[in-house]
Amino acid sequence: MRALTVIGNWKMNGSLSINQAWMQSVGEGMQCGMPAGRRFGVCVPFPYLHQCSQLLASSQLLLGAQDVSAHESGAYTGEVSAVMLQEMGVRFAIVGHSERRMQYGEANETIALKAGAALDHEITPIICVGETADERNSGRAIEAVRRQVASQVSTLQDRLVDCLIAYEPIWAIGTGKVASAQMAQDMHRAIRLQLAEFDHDVSAHIGIIYGGSVRADNATELFAMPDIDGGLVGGSSLDAQEFLAICRA
Ligand code: 13P
Numbered sequence: 001m002r003a004l005t006v007i008g009n010w011k012m013n014g015s016l017s018i019n020q021a022w023m024q025s026v027g028e029g030m031q032c033g034m035p036a037g038r039r040f041g042v043c044v045p046f047p048y049l050h051q052c053s054q055l056l057a058s059s060q061l062l063l064g065a066q067d068v069s070a071h072e073s074g075a076y077t078g079e080v081s082a083v084m085l086q087e088m089g090v091r092f093a094i095v096g097h098s099e100r101r102m103q104y105g106e107a108n109e110t111i112a113l114k115a116g117a118a119l120d121h122e123i124t125p126i127i128c129v130g131e132t133a134d135e136r137n138s139g140r141a142i143e144a145v146r147r148q149v150a151s152q153v154s155t156l157q158d159r160l161v162d163c164l165i166a167y168e169p170i171w172a173i174g175t176g177k178v179a180s181a182q183m184a185q186d187m188h189r190a191i192r193l194q195l196a197e198f199d200h201d202v203s204a205h206i207g208i209i210y211g212g213s214v215r216a217d218n219a220t221e222l223f224a225m226p227d228i229d230g231g232l233v234g235g236s237s238l239d240a241q242e243f244l245a246i247c248r249a
Contacts, residue, residue: 002207004035004223005164005230006247007064007092007126008042008237009211011099019048023055025240030060030247038230040247041092042237043126046080053089064092067100068123070113082121093118094126094232096148098170101128108148112155119159126164126232127152128211129191133171141169142190149191153198161199164207165191166232172212174235181221181228184210188227216242219249 014022026042034040043064044052053063065088069079085093095118096111115125129148131141145167152160167187172179179187188208196203210222211232222228237243 001162002205002229003037003039005039005041005207005209006219006233007040007209007231008233008243009064009066009094009097010042010044010237011066011234012045013238014045014048016048016051019044019051020055022238022240023052023059026061026244027055027059029240029244034060034247038247042243043092043094049085049088049090056089062091063089064094064126065090065123066094066097068093068095068114068118068125070110070117072117082117082123085118085123086121090123092124092126092164094128094166097128098130098168098173102170108151109155112152115152115156115163116159119156119162124162124164126166126209128166128168128232130168130170130173130212136169136171141187145187145191146194149194153195158199158202160195161202161205164209164229166209166211167191168211168232174213176213178213178215178218178222179210181218181225184222185225185227188225192227214246216245216249219246223249 041062041064043066065085069081095114100106118125129145131144135144192203207229209230210228214231214233215236
């Protein structure tokens with residue numbers, strides 16, 4: 001869905017007391033008025049889902065997870081299923097973040113299965129795609145992202161319309177090097193055109209959000225671009241006031 005969506009990704013950060021303070025500040029900030037017709041969420045580590053779902057009970061901020069198993073249940077030590085997340089009130093799940101692709105060897109096929117499992121339980125998958133610095137510098141950025149998107153299309157087909165795609169250039173994650181708004185727009189446009197080759201409805205309605213060093217001082221320009229439907233915010237989402245400022249952008 002193309003409603004402007006801003007989602008925090010805490011990654012492996014937080015503690016019971018830090019979360020409590022963050023939720024209180026963001027909750028109070030949001031009560032002071034947020035732009036209408038937008039969606040806001042935060043993806044927290046698994047052990048904090050229960051605490052955060054309780055803290056968010058009367059908030060417009062939606063709860064998210066940072067991964068989900070491709071499997072329903074059974075002998076999968078360490079995995080967390082979509083049905084468990086649904087029971088915790090989770091509305092979004094990040095899949096295929098570059099940190100998981102690179103450090104845990106997650107492949108496109110597994111990522112698509114994870115997205116499918118999330119969709120089966122009314123959880124919106126946030127499918128991350130993005131090129132490395134090498135791919136960008138050698139003019140292969142679009143080709144690299146196309147390959148990742150094509151794999152999702154081939155498995156998820158028109159269910160993709162219920163997913164979010166997050167374009168996260170790997171060289172911009174946690175580096176302070178944000179893609180220029182035009183550079184991000186160009187890639188979002190390329191993704192939308194690629195999806196149109198498959199299905200015009202999916203292309204017109206899917207939300208494509210940007211991630212990679214989003215801050216309060218660059219969010220307005222990024223989110224104003226015609227094919228950028230919001231942001232997936234890492235480091236800056238840890239600071240409640242900075243996150244609120246990005247949500248207002
Ligand atoms: P940063 O905002 O810290 O660059 O992280 C982006 C990201 O990985 C969001 O998923």
